[in-house]
Amino acid sequence: xxxxxxxxxxxxxxxxxxxxxxxxxxxxxxxxxxxxxxxxxxxxxxxxxxxxxxxxxxxxxxxxxxxxxxxxxxxxxxxxxxxxxxxxxxxxxxxxxxxxxxxxxxxxxxxxxxxxxxxxxxxxxxxxxxxxxxxxxxxxxxxxxxxxxxxxxxxxxxxxxxxxxxxxxxxxxxxxxxxxxxxxxxxxxxxxxxxxxxxxxxxxxxxxxxxxxxxxxxxxxxxxxxxxxxxxxxxxxxxxxxxxxxxxxxxxxxxxxxxxxxxxxxxxxxxxxxxxxxxxxxxxxxxxxxxxxxxxxxxxxxxxxxxxxxxxxxxxxxxxxxxxxxxxxxxxxxxxxxxxxxxxxxxxxxxxxxxxxxxxxxxxxxxxxxxxxxxxxxxxxxxxxxxxxxxxxxxxxxxxxxxxxxxxxxxxxxxxxxxxxxxxxxxxxxxxxxxxxxxxxxxxxxxxxxxxxxxxxxxxxxxxxxxxxxxx
Numbered sequence: 001x002x003x004x005x006x007x008x009x010x011x012x013x014x015x016x017x018x019x020x021x022x023x024x025x026x027x028x029x030x031x032x033x034x035x036x037x038x039x040x041x042x043x044x045x046x047x048x049x050x051x052x053x054x055x056x057x058x059x060x061x062x063x064x065x066x067x068x069x070x071x072x073x074x075x076x077x078x079x080x081x082x083x084x085x086x087x088x089x090x091x092x093x094x095x096x097x098x099x100x101x102x103x104x105x106x107x108x109x110x111x112x113x114x115x116x117x118x119x120x121x122x123x124x125x126x127x128x129x130x131x132x133x134x135x136x137x138x139x140x141x142x143x144x145x146x147x148x149x150x151x152x153x154x155x156x157x158x159x160x161x162x163x164x165x166x167x168x169x170x171x172x173x174x175x176x177x178x179x180x181x182x183x184x185x186x187x188x189x190x191x192x193x194x195x196x197x198x199x200x201x202x203x204x205x206x207x208x209x210x211x212x213x214x215x216x217x218x219x220x221x222x223x224x225x226x227x228x229x230x231x232x233x234x235x236x237x238x239x240x241x242x243x244x245x246x247x248x249x250x251x252x253x254x255x256x257x258x259x260x261x262x263x264x265x266x267x268x269x270x271x272x273x274x275x276x277x278x279x280x281x282x283x284x285x286x287x288x289x290x291x292x293x294x295x296x297x298x299x300x301x302x303x304x305x306x307x308x309x310x311x312x313x314x315x316x317x318x319x320x321x322x323x324x325x326x327x328x329x330x331x332x333x334x335x336x337x338x339x340x341x342x343x344x345x346x347x348x349x350x351x352x353x354x355x356x357x358x359x360x361x362x363x364x365x366x367x368x369x370x371x372x373x374x375x376x377x378x379x380x381x382x383x384x385x386x387x388x389x390x391x392x393x394x395x396x397x398x399x400x401x402x403x404x405x406x407x408x409x410x411x412x413x414x415x416x417x418x419x420x421x422x423x424x425x426x427x428x429x430x431x432x433x434x435x436x437x438x439x440x441x442x443x444x445x446x447x448x449x450x451x452x453x454x455x456x457x458x459x460x461x462x463x464x465x466x467x468x469x470x471x472x
Contacts (some may be wrong), residue, residue, distance in 0.1 A: 003348040007032060008108065009073045012084030014402040015062060015421060016320075018042040020082050024049050032076040034060050034069065035038050036440060038412040043402040063087050066094055073105060080106035080348060089317035089404060092116035108347035110295040110316045111232075117291060118314040122213070124287075128311050131290060133283040135247070136218065136302070138311045141213025142175035146196065152214045153192045169217035172196055174203035176211060185217050218310065221302040222246045222472060223254075224277075226260040226284040227325040228299060229342055233350040234292030237285055237354050240325045240339065242277050247465045249379045255458060256465055257321035257367040261327050263429040263470050271307025280309050287314070295344040296322070305472045318343055320369070321400065323423050327365035332358045341414040364432040366424045366469065368440065368462050372417035375461040381417045382456040384449035385410045389419065396425045396435055419445070419457075433466050440466075 001257035008026040010020045024031040033048035040059075048057050058072045064087055065190050073081060081098050083089040095112035097106050098457040099253060109115065116310040118124050137159055143149045151168050152423040160168035167187065168365035174182025176286050182203050186195045196212060204210045223245045245254045261280075284299035298315040316341060318467070329352050346352060372382040386409045391399055401420035403409050411417050424439055426432030440463050447455035 001347055001349040001351070003177075004028065005348055006030075006079045006106070006348055007077060008076035008080045008082050008344065009033065009069070009076065009105075010082050010084065011040055011069050011088055012082070012086070014042060014253065014414070014418065015400045016084040016318075018047045018401055018402055019340050020084060021051050021343070023338060023344055026338070026341055027345060029344070031056060032072065032078050033057050034063065034072065036060060036062065038414045040094075041404070041409060042412075043404045043409075046404060047402075049453050050464055062309075065096065070097070070101070071415050074103060078105060080108055080109040081309060082344065082347075083317070085317050085319060085464075086288055087303040090115055090119055090315070096130050096139075106343075106346055106348055108295070109318075110293060110297060112293075114259060114291060114293055115316045118293075123314055124311075127290065128283075128287060131283075131286050132307070133287060134310055136215050138171070138215030139213050142209075144210055144212075146193070148211060149196050149214055149470065150189070152190060153186075153196075154189060156214065156216050157189065169219070171213075171215045171217045172199045173213040173215065174209070174211070175213045176198055176203060176207035176209040176241060182206065182398055184284045194238045215294050218302055218304065220260075220305050220472070222470075223248070224280060224301045224303055224309075225319075225321075226281050226301070227322070227339070228284060228288050228293060228297050229339065229346070229352065230293050230295065230297075231346040232294045232349055233351075234294040235289075236352070236355065237288040237293055238352065238359060239281050239285060240329050240337070240359065241361050243282065243321060243325055244470055245321065247469070249375075251379065254321065255369050255371070256462060256469065257324045258429075258432075258469050259324045259362065261470075263364060266429055267470055269307070269472075270305060273307070276303065276307050276309060280311075283309070283311065295347055296339060314446070320421065321367050323400065323421065324365045324367035327398070327423050327425050328361050328363050329392060330360045330362065331359075363425055363427050364429045365426075366436045366466070367402075368424075368436065369418060369458075370420040370422060370445070371458045372411055372419055372455060374449070374456040375458050381413075382449065383411060383413055383417070384447050384453075384455055386419065386445070386447040386455070388444050388446040391439065393467075394439075397439060398423045429470065433469060437464050 007030045060068045070294040080139045086095040092112040092115035101303050125135045136331040140326045227240040243259040245257045247256035264273040302313045315331050322339040424436045
């Protein structure tokens with residue numbers, strides 16, 4: 001199927017909008033870019049003018065105003081919408097609206113039933129268990145009966161004690177909750193009933209649903225991901241390896257990602273790390289095949305120090321860290337792998353065109369999220385003006401940013417203070433780390449806030465955390 005003649009509306013901003021424009025340009029596709037008043041000085045607006053001209057730009061009020069976005073799509077005669085990540089990227093109702101309206105368009109992401117089914121954590125857990133995929137121990141449906149809840153909690157405490165966990169903890173979660181709302185933990189059965197009732201009552205008041213999930217609390221783990229790509233047939237999904245996203249802020253926001261997820265060539269593990277990576281990859285592919293996954297997606301895992309994997313969830317979108325997986329991959333010997341480009345062309349109906357045997361991996365890649373934040377003071381966002389952002393280009397380095405390099409840039413307080421993504425390749429972990437630290441130390445990043453104080457960034461934190469990447 002030819003994708004020529006399509007026009008892609010990019011329903012996002014910043015770095016991901018820039019990368020989608022570049023991918024559209026590589027594919028010979030025209031695009032429509034959006035911006036808000038707060039983003040009028042963003043580099044993604046500059047890139048839109050450069051690659052698409054002024055006619056490619058439309059100002060909207062809010063990136064979360066579906067009506068405004070669709071109105072622009074009609075005015076610009078767009079044939080597809082790419083949601084990027086965040087905003088509408090995992091909203092199945094928006095995806096359904098895009099594809100089933102009077103003037104239907106393609107939604108560049110999985111089909112809306114897939115987004116709906118995998119976006120439901122209970123449904124994902126049930127599907128995984130049916131296929132023999134390990135999940136975090138606990139309920140795979142909302143519990144409404146207190147006695148049943150107590151029975152599940154007792155079994156979880158017993159399971160953890162059997163595993164030798166010194167401080168067993170059970171999580172009590174509102175099944176209708178999200179964003180960290182309606183979650184508490186307890187360390188023994190004496191407190192469980194009180195915790196259960198408090199969360200149940202909170203859930204009823206807040207979500208009008210008394211349903212409760214009960215899970216084991218896993219403390220010491222590495223956060224791994226498996227990158228899956230599949231075309232609209234959903235028949236033969238292909239993986240682009242694993243990555244490790246264990247370096248996070250206290251608020252569980254990722255700061256460094258590494259591909260592959262472990263490096264047994266040089267690091268000692270108490271388990272067969274190579275086998276584990278193969279296992280979680282095959283588990284992820286089994287779910288993709290079962291549900292006929294039909295675009296780009298990420299299977300998120302936690303792995304304990306003893307090598308036990310548990311599936312957490314599936315992200316039905318492109319992720320910030322897609323480039324770190326592409327950086328170690330080749331397709332039929334071609335190192336120019338771009339997962340955003342792949343997502344667009346298969347989202348518009350092209351066949352994948354290769355199999356797993358055509359995908360090979362080489363080396364180690366590290367992605368740093370460069371953010372204006374005060375890591376010493378609770379990772380609070382830094383607000384101010386970026387006056388310089390510069391780096392020395394290397395063959396092993398790629399940097400993605402929406403921060404203009406030809407002028408000062410005021411960080412909009414309305415959005416996250418993410419400044420850039422830096423992706424560094426090395427032939428092995430040691431070389432990737434060495435190159436990564438060298439890049440971070442040489443990076444020119446300067447700015448001031450309204451009081452004239454110099455800017456805060458997470459660069460010292462990134463340098464510190466590079467030392468122990470892929471370790472427990």
